[in-house]
Amino acid sequence: MAASKKWLPYLLVSPYLLFVVVFVLFPVLFCFFLTFNKWNIIAPMHFIGIENYRHLFNDKLFWLAIYNTLKFLLLHIPLQLIVSLLLAELLNKHIKAKSFFRASFFMPVIVSGVVVTILWQQLLGVDSGIINRLLTSIGLAKVGWLVNPDIAIYSIAIMATWKNIGLYVILFLVGLQTVPPQYYEAAKLEGATRWQQFYHITLPMINPTIFMVVILSTIGGFSLFIEPYILTGGGPMNQTLSAVLYIYKQAFQYYNMGYSATLGFFYALIIMTVVILQKKFIEKEE
Amino acid sequence: MKKRFSVGRILMYAVLLIAAISFIYPFIWMIGASLAPMNEIGTMNLFPSHPTFSNFKTMLAKIPITRSLFNSLFVALSTTFLVLITASTVGYALAKMKFRGRQFIFYVIVFTMSLPFQITLIPNYITMINLHFVDTFLALIIPFSVSAFAILMFRQAFQGLPQALIDAARLDGCNELGIIFRILWPNIKPTIITVAILVFIGSWNEVLWPLIVIRNENLMTMPQLVTLFAVGGRADAQLGVKIAAAVLLALPVMIAFLFFQKYFIQSMASTGLKD
Numbered sequence: 001m002a003a004s005k006k007w008l009p010y011l012l013v014s015p016y017l018l019f020v021v022v023f024v025l026f027p028v029l030f031c032f033f034l035t036f037n038k039w040n041i042i043a044p045m046h047f048i049g050i051e052n053y054r055h056l057f058n059d060k061l062f063w064l065a066i067y068n069t070l071k072f073l074l075l076h077i078p079l080q081l082i083v084s085l086l087l088a089e090l091l092n093k094h095i096k097a098k099s100f101f102r103a104s105f106f107m108p109v110i111v112s113g114v115v116v117t118i119l120w121q122q123l124l125g126v127d128s129g130i131i132n133r134l135l136t137s138i139g140l141a142k143v144g145w146l147v148n149p150d151i152a153i154y155s156i157a158i159m160a161t162w163k164n165i166g167l168y169v170i171l172f173l174v175g176l177q178t179v180p181p182q183y184y185e186a187a188k189l190e191g192a193t194r195w196q197q198f199y200h201i202t203l204p205m206i207n208p209t210i211f212m213v214v215i216l217s218t219i220g221g222f223s224l225f226i227e228p229y230i231l232t233g234g235g236p237m238n239q240t241l242s243a244v245l246y247i248y249k250q251a252f253q254y255y256n257m258g259y260s261a262t263l264g265f266f267y268a269l270i271i272m273t274v275v276i277l278q279k280k281f282i283e284k285e286e
Numbered sequence: 287m288k289k290r291f292s293v294g295r296i297l298m299y300a301v302l303l304i305a306a307i308s309f310i311y312p313f314i315w316m317i318g319a320s321l322a323p324m325n326e327i328g329t330m331n332l333f334p335s336h337p338t339f340s341n342f343k344t345m346l347a348k349i350p351i352t353r354s355l356f357n358s359l360f361v362a363l364s365t366t367f368l369v370l371i372t373a374s375t376v377g378y379a380l381a382k383m384k385f386r387g388r389q390f391i392f393y394v395i396v397f398t399m400s401l402p403f404q405i406t407l408i409p410n411y412i413t414m415i416n417l418h419f420v421d422t423f424l425a426l427i428i429p430f431s432v433s434a435f436a437i438l439m440f441r442q443a444f445q446g447l448p449q450a451l452i453d454a455a456r457l458d459g460c461n462e463l464g465i466i467f468r469i470l471w472p473n474i475k476p477t478i479i480t481v482a483i484l485v486f487i488g489s490w491n492e493v494l495w496p497l498i499v500i501r502n503e504n505l506m507t508m509p510q511l512v513t514l515f516a517v518g519g520r521a522d523a524q525l526g527v528k529i530a531a532a533v534l535l536a537l538p539v540m541i542a543f544l545f546f547q548k549y550f551i552q553s554m555a556s557t558g559l560k561d
Contacts, residue, residue: 008462012379013391015372019432024398027409034408041415087305090298103547104306107313110543110550111536112491114509118516118532119312122319122525130315166309170555223403226493230516244404244494251408252498261408268405275400 034261041257052262062263064238065246066270068153072242073221075157080217081210084165088172089198102173106166113163117230120159121146146232149239156227156240164220168213175209176202211282215275222271243267313536320530341530348527349515350504351534358508361426362489368431369485370478376432377440378466382452399434407498414499425499426507430489436481439556443477444470480553483546490539508535
């Protein structure tokens with residue numbers, strides 16, 4: 001009985017241990033191993049040393065994909081923060097139909113990215129798209145949302161923001177509710193304006209939520225895939241080619257498994273570095 | 287302080303209303319467009335003057351969409367079931383048992399949560415080939431059957447329960463599995479619902495992985511099938527048909543959301559509230 005008690009906890013955690021070995025530990029090591037090999041799955045692997053890494057550093061398309069992903073993040077993160085914080089701040093007041101507003105903001109969050117992308121493909125069409133019709137009806141020029149190489153990635157960023165805002169509104173609402181109302185009452189007595197209250201009380205108090213939103217949308221943004229895959233296939237002129245889409249194409253269109261693994265490995269290092277830097281920055285701020 | 291109808295308040299409602307419309311209008315337009323005959327799509331009209339199911343009929347004739355609906359349901363339900371079981375046993379051991387390596391396992395779980403999936407994507411595909419999982423549902427279920435996030439949620443829920451509950455059950459001769467699923471489960475219903483919703487939605491909406499491991503059209507999940515339909519030439523640039531596919535994909539989740547709105551919102555909010 002005593003002996004069986006000893007291994008019982010290990011038996012209970014065994015599903016996780018098995019999972020970690022098969023789907024985390026082995027893949028990470030195997031990925032690292034693959035980065036030194038050339039392999040198209042069918043023919044035998046052969047060792048090529050650091051050739052994949054050399055290729056990676058000279059691969060203009062990969063760096064363009066990284067650059068595109070960064071451009072995406074540069075619009076996505078601030079837009080996400082500002083709009084969701086604004087809406088959460090409004091919802092946090094005593095207003096009617098609060099649950100209606102909350103639910104409507106949340107609708108795109110739960111629906112598949114595939115649906116959202118197909119939907120926005122119609123909204124963003126040059127001639128028949130609703131947004132351009134709206135623009136021309138008030139006398140503005142049509143915009144080539146997805147066909148103009150200079151703005152296509154930003155159109156995708158706006159779409160991705162639209163999809164996720166509801167989630168961040170909820171996170172901010174939770175954050176805003178942790179601010180003690182006495183703070184605002186005291187500030188009001190001191191004659192602080194709405195803006196001063198927001199800047200000096202709300203913002204510092206919800207700092208943790210802000211950083212959480214930044215980190216979550218960074219990680220989400222770095223895995224940008226299905227939107228450009230459906231909308232543009234990475235075009236026009238590779239301007240919406242995201243890093244994950246490029247990794248996918250290298251593996252499953254060109255069957256460069258070794259090289260694709262190298263890209264994945266290197267890209268994961270970039271993501272982890274960015275997230276760690278963000279966390280460091282947060283701790284410093286706090 | 288009775289200023290119910292100040293300019294600020296009206297402005298506030300205006301902003302909220304515009305936001306709400308911008309989130310809902312596209313979905314309503316989508317449903318309208320799916321019922322519209324070809325020549326009416328792309329107008330600003332919300333509802334077509336001559337509604338028809340022809341878009342849906344064309345789509346049903348072209349792709350096995352009903353089949354994919356059941357595939358998705360089966361995959362998402364199996365995944366959810368397995369995650370609930372594994373997260374319970376692992377979470378229970380971490381929360382309520384003392385053993386060597388417990389802290390270490392906890393750190394490993396936290397670490398694996400922050401590991402980007404891009405690093406394991408290709409090797410996991412190779413593993414699927416070697417296990418002969420490619421083109422079977424196992425490829426869609428097994429790699430998602432254990433979730434670090436779910437384990438942490440269950441660990442936290444179990445930690446909040448009194449030890450006396452467990453001791454009393456042990457005295458009654460209950461074994462550990464009985465303790466977890468018969469004694470403790472009824473006490474952590476909110477956690478079970480939260481995890482179930484998150485895992486189900488995650489599995490239902492996953493596209494990248496099915497695109498990699500499933501090639502047989504009869505085994506495809508719904509989002510995968512709709513994606514390939516949308517990017518491939520088979521919709522013949524017929525907008526209405528494409529939109530009809532999107533509507534069918536969105537509808538189950540939207541209906542579930544309307545009924546269980548509160549749970550959905552709470553669950554999703556908890557994704558940001560780790561530890």
